[in-house]
Amino acid sequence: MKALMWKELRENRMKMIIGCVLLSVIGVAVSIAYRFLEGGIPGMGQILPEYVDLIKKLLPDFSNVNAYLYSQWFSKNLQQVGAILAVVLLSGAVAGERELHTAIFLFSRPVSRGMVLASKVIVLAGALVLAVLVSTAGAVLGAVVVGKVPQPGFVLIATLHSVIALLTFASLATLLSVLVPDRMKAMLFSGAIIIVLSVAGQFKPLRWLNPLELFGSPILIQRPVPQLVPIVVGVVLSACMLWISYRMLQRQEF
Amino acid sequence: MNAIEMIGVSKSYGQVRALQDMCLSVPAGSIFGLMGPNGAGKTTSIKLMLGLMEPTAGSLTVLGSIPSGDGMVLRRRIGFVPEDFSLYPNMTGLEILEFNARLYGCSVDENVRRLQTVFELPLARKIATYSKGMRKLLGLYIALSTEPELLILDEPTEGLDPMVRSHFLGVLADETARRNLTVFFSSHILSEVEKICDTVAFMRFGRTVLQDSVESIKERYRVYTVRFGAGHSPRDVKNIVIQRERALGQDAWDIEALADQEQARTAFADAGGTVLNVQSLPFDEIFLRFVEA
Numbered sequence: 241m242k243a244l245m246w247k248e249l250r251e252n253r254m255k256m257i258i259g260c261v262l263l264s265v266i267g268v269a270v271s272i273a274y275r276f277l278e279g280g281i282p283g284m285g286q287i288l289p290e291y292v293d294l295i296k297k298l299l300p301d302f303s304n305v306n307a308y309l310y311s312q313w314f315s316k317n318l319q320q321v322g323a324i325l326a327v328v329l330l331s332g333a334v335a336g337e338r339e340l341h342t343a344i345f346l347f348s349r350p351v352s353r354g355m356v357l358a359s360k361v362i363v364l365a366g367a368l369v370l371a372v373l374v375s376t377a378g379a380v381l382g383a384v385v386v387g388k389v390p391q392p393g394f395v396l397i398a399t400l401h402s403v404i405a406l407l408t409f410a411s412l413a414t415l416l417s418v419l420v421p422d423r424m425k426a427m428l429f430s431g432a433i434i435i436v437l438s439v440a441g442q443f444k445p446l447r448w449l450n451p452l453e454l455f456g457s458p459i460l461i462q463r464p465v466p467q468l469v470p471i472v473v474g475v476v477l478s479a480c481m482l483w484i485s486y487r488m489l490q491r492q493e494f
Numbered sequence: 495m496n497a498i499e500m501i502g503v504s505k506s507y508g509q510v511r512a513l514q515d516m517c518l519s520v521p522a523g524s525i526f527g528l529m530g531p532n533g534a535g536k537t538t539s540i541k542l543m544l545g546l547m548e549p550t551a552g553s554l555t556v557l558g559s560i561p562s563g564d565g566m567v568l569r570r571r572i573g574f575v576p577e578d579f580s581l582y583p584n585m586t587g588l589e590i591l592e593f594n595a596r597l598y599g600c601s602v603d604e605n606v607r608r609l610q611t612v613f614e615l616p617l618a619r620k621i622a623t624y625s626k627g628m629r630k631l632l633g634l635y636i637a638l639s640t641e642p643e644l645l646i647l648d649e650p651t652e653g654l655d656p657m658v659r660s661h662f663l664g665v666l667a668d669e670t671a672r673r674n675l676t677v678f679f680s681s682h683i684l685s686e687v688e689k690i691c692d693t694v695a696f697m698r699f700g701r702t703v704l705q706d707s708v709e710s711i712k713e714r715y716r717v718y719t720v721r722f723g724a725g726h727s728p729r730d731v732k733n734i735v736i737q738r739e740r741a742l743g744q745d746a747w748d749i750e751a752l753a754d755q756e757q758a759r760t761a762f763a764d765a766g767g768t769v770l771n772v773q774s775l776p777f778d779e780i781f782l783r784f785v786e787a
């Protein structure tokens with residue numbers, strides 16, 4: 241298992257480093273941008289008073305740093321870039337081995353398919369979680385630099401929700417990686433499923449389909465307590481998709 | 495004792511039957527060549543032996559174990575070089591050897607260092623920079639580095655130039671002799687099979703059509719020119735299987751058969767025929783007779 245995990249780390253290290261650095265830079269930048277947005281948008285005074293009120297209503301409430309971090313980091317940049325990173329990392333897990341014709345080498349060694357899949361998921365999902373933690377730490381650090389300290393409880397709970405949501409996306413990408421023998425196709429299918437469900441979930445009757453709900457709701461700003469439903473749904477969905485991936489991989493012939 | 499035993503093994507992919515009632519016995523300690531045209535079922539047979547697939551029907555044992563049940567334990571005793579051999583291009587030769595050794599639960603030790611003097615590969619270089627021949631040699635190096643009891647090679651010299659092929663076969667023959675390995679070798683390059691294999695099997699449409707030693711096949715397969723008496727023809731011949739017959743005139747035939755000469759002569763005589771001439775055939779011609787039949 242250690243050897244398999246070492247191989248995954250070695251083979252994916254560039255993707256992991258680039259993803260982590262990119263997400264962290266965005267995290268720091270988002271927080272530092274707060275300095276410029278706090279107290280309104282420059283030039284707002286030149287806008288006609290009736291429009292100023294309308295614009296203020298449309299803009300998120302940036303009077304508190306928790307609300308700013310929630311709207312600009314957790315439910316926006318981390319959600320979008322994190323989802324892309326989850327799909328990019330995991331959709332190549334098994335599909336990549338097939339595409340490079342290394343699957344026959346790997347599966348003809350004295351290792352079980354379950355071990356191969358587990359090592360891939362542990363390393364790649366671990367890298368994803370690490371990227372979320374490091375970049376969120378960067379976002380918090382950026383906020384501290386501009387003189388605003390977010391509430392630790394809020395940061396922890398919002399991070400927990402983000403990790404679970406992104407692991408669910410990663411599990412979906414793993415499943416597609418087992419089902420589709422081509423990295424690019426697995427990536428596109430995973431992305432398409434997330435996008436289609438997110439769009440469909442914007443309509444009230446289909447709200448339960450929206451995978452972005454897994455990231456928690458704005459209630460976290462006021463009340464930083466874990467929201468049971470998205471957490472349970474995320475964990476159960478991830479477990480189911482990984483179990484199906486394992487079963488499908490067991491049945492596949494290489 | 496047989497290292498590999500296949501009895502009535504079948505394997506289907508949906509409607510396509512890749513193997514049909516295949517039978518094969520690979521004696522332990524031998525170099526065994528499985529020969530057949532593309533699509534005959536050679537790679538499917540190998541994947542079944544490694545436990546990468548399950549047979550649809552029949553019985554298969556490898557080193558006394560059933561691959562579909564004990565695959566993981568069994569594969570620890572097997573070295574395998576796949577036909578479409580690809581390795582992680584960003585790893586160096588040494589890294590892939592170390593990775594493979596760890597998967598087998600052994601270390602890169604004396605054996606690997608000794609093999610390096612045989613293979614002379616630039617192990618510090620990334621695999622992406624290796625030529626096709628070097629990759630195939632690295633595949634054999636990896637397979638031998640874990641001290642297997644059985645070495646399975648799926649068309650290992652396919653696409654190699656004659657010099658690299660000769661080096662590859664030389665190393666294989668030397669290492670096999672040194673270790674008392676069983677080697678299962680699939681190929682459609684007849685000259686190399688004839689050169690290094692003790693026993694061969696010919697495959698056609700997912701079946702074994704012949705299994706015997708190379709020497710025995712070359713010794714026993716003959717073209718007999720036979721003249722039959724009035725009212726007799728090759729159809730009257732019993733006790734030997736005629737592989738091919740060609741009428742030369744009204745009463746003379748060229749008849750090809752795999753049999754002991756004495757037995758063949760007796761069979762022809764019993765059928766009212768007289769053997770006029772006996773010819774041998776090159777090994778590749780014999781192979782074509784069986785797979786084209």
